[in-house]
Amino acid sequence: MNNLLIGIFLFFIGGIASIFVKENYKAVLFLIFSSIAQIFILPVIFAILKSGGQFESALLFSEPIGTAFIRLDSLAAAFSLIISIGALLASVYSIEYMKMYPGKKSELSGYYFFLGLMVTSMLLVVIVQNAILFLIVWELMSVSSFFLVNFENGKDEVRKAGIYYFIAMQIGAAFLITSFGWAAAVSGSADFITFKNMLGSSDYTVLLFFLFFIGFGIKAGFVPLHTWLPKAHPAAPTGVSALMSGVMIKMGIYGILRIILLTGTPDYKLSYAVFLISLLTGIFGVVNAIAQHDIKKLLAYHSVENIGIIGMGIGLGMLGLTYNNLSLAILGFLGAILHVFNHFTFKSLLFFGSGVVYSKYHTRNTEKLGGLLKYIPLTSYMFLLGSLAISGLPLFNGFISEFAIYLGMAKGFTVNNPALNITMLTGFSGLALIGVMAVLCFTKVFGICFLGTPRTEYEDKSTKEPFLFILPMIILSSFVLFIGLLPALVMPFLLQIVKQFIPGDISFEFENITQIYSSLGYIYIILIGLFGFFFLLRILLLRKREVSVFKTWDCGYQTDNSRMQYTASSFARPFLQLVGELVPLKIKFKKDRILFPANASLESQTQDYSERFLIQPFIGYLDKTLNRFTWIQSGKLQQYITYGLIFLILLIIWILGAES
């Protein structure tokens, strides 16, 4: 346990240390510290994941915290793993990426300081088991990430995004303070263990769980609470976007899972609600992603989608507990937790890829890119790998976790309950819809940015891909392929995590599931064999034949046609017409109103449905209602003194009343 704490604080110390060195050494120093931290953290985590069980130690604080327990159980270990590895990869990536900002010494100091603080606080979030301490580290995490989002604070849009993010986090924190406060008040202690009896049996469980879900859901990005994601992710430097999207939003998921652990068998209303909200989140996220042409904004919406998929797994697990169906519960939680890890791998990979593009071509706009595969082949192929994985296609890790969720839903068909059956079928075709829309979205991104020919002339025509950009992506790609091709090997670790959620012995059911996954591994061999056979056949057929290279067929049009290529907007257009008002389109059209108009411009912008029709009207309403009370805070001192006087008088009346 001490080793773990040393490791955790090494990130923070690394952040502080890098303040005092020269600009060029900051990144390297931080990397050294975060590498040493791995040596302390990883063995502890793997010990837990291998054998189950937990490490526990008590820390003595002064009041009001008192004795606080920190525990590393297998759930916490799983999340610590992605935080720790994510931080290491982000710090490697930052060395090269932050070279984009030469001379900004104080900003860079702040960057590494807050990066260290954020990683340390995230690691503390998953091990701290005391409500007050939890809220403190939770806030530290939000605040440090706020400063990281604000790195380029000279830009107007970044500042706006940062403040939006900050407010969203504070609203989430308000819900968490309320719910933790309530839980602690009822159970009489701030230790999570004492919540267990209370949450399991209290009459308020449903309402309390709902409050927790909103508080953690804002962090995770469940619809309609997701609106900060597409703003904050593009604003942050890419290393941080990857860490936020791949790791930090999962802290919301961690919170929800922790509460489920404490709740025990959930109420059926909650199980259905979590499942259906998640399904909605998944569909909404990917539909909006298709409408985006800013790569990072698009990836942010895909985080919303994947949180939806993870949530579907959690919902399934809860339904399994509610209906006391072991296989359903196992597959649900297994899918959710594996997808947390998988999403971390491919989403960080995709963000890193988009960062390479941004640092080389200084644009995130897909419409301005094209043909990048010829310039940055390694990045492109790894981006392709990430795209295939995030679309949930077989051979890659995204499929493995979605497959568990599909199997779980199919298990739900065997329960004789029409409500559950209908929900499962909705989920079944809903997940298929999410998958095929992700295919649309990523064929769009990859096809438009990396294939074809450049749509604008690039200033940087070199094919140089810095090693420190490629290295973290190679590591992530190997995770993607490893879990994708050999899923059976990670199952023992997942067993340790999943069995925490389910009372009773699950080893028999789990063995069956492992069996399915190991057969999947063999089946892939057939698939790859078939592919190899036909590719060889093609090579053999074309041997000694004429293979001529010519231009793309263009109906005989003879000049350069790179600007005639299909654009991202036109690619997405037929689909967006189908979904209609779900993605509101704002079109600005300007034209000279003269006889022979020469200047015209058209600008189209998509809006977020829930922001436009839920959040904004709600804020407007709040603004209007609360405005009526502005007279309370008039700024006149005499009025405030009157309040004090009125308060005192009321107090006297109350005391007198109580005495009589």
Add this chain to the structure above:
Amino acid sequence: MIKIITLITVLISPFFFIGIINKTKAVWAGRKGASIFQPYYDFYKLLKKGVVISRTTSLIFRITPSVNIASVIFAILVIPLPFSNSVISFQGDIVLFSYILGFSKFMTVLAALDTGSSFEGMGASREVTFSTIVEPAFFIIIGSLALLTNQVSFTSIFTALSLSASYTILIKILFVISLFIMLLVEGSRVPVDDPNTHLELTMIHEVMILDYSGPDLAFILYASVLKMVMITILIVNLLIPASLALVPGILLFVLLISLSFISVGLVESLIARSRMSHVPQFIFLMTALSLTAFAVIIFFLNGGF
């Protein structure tokens, strides 16, 4: 043994059925038409040729034809063939089946965008847009079948289905119609797409493969007709009773598959191709029918009247 023979028969049969479609259309139009085996000659001719490759393209363009064939053959391996179980069967193969086909679609779309041609981008965009309607509907079908039979693999679903209660005939009919619509969409036939059109602007699938030639084109054509055969096998599996003897069974099987392809030919002769903006409505019919069937299943599973 019978498994291997049927598999090989299925793998060499597809062009024959394309011949049937063309013959049907010719006869309907009062022409004599080409031989049913003409598509085989065309295929052989393509295989003998060299290729022309666009200089814009990358490795993705070159591997896609092989990926296409491999995925469709793999998908055929998991569905039950007539009078034998599927070659590969495991829990959840219904999901892997669709996702493998999705994989090949992903690569086809990328290969189209790889050429940087505006036509091919157009076709790619349409292809994936229509898939967003077809896929969920197909999952409603397999999900309903899984619910009805409590099974999660094709072989056990169809085994259980052939023994199931009498009301399932209604469900089967609805599913057959929806799968027939899927056949028209995935096989890019009228009214969704017109394989004979000569105008790039109106094509869907054909336009995506404009830049392919020689063996590559042969591979892609083979994969797409094999996919049509695969969907018809699913349709026939729904209809055929399990209790038939081998010889009448095989005859009925071949008859039903040929009948499906004759129907495709008849649809093509009888109705015009839809306007592009009306195609989604047609595909949504598949969703509607599958949902109706699902409602019927829920109704009967919970006691009926």
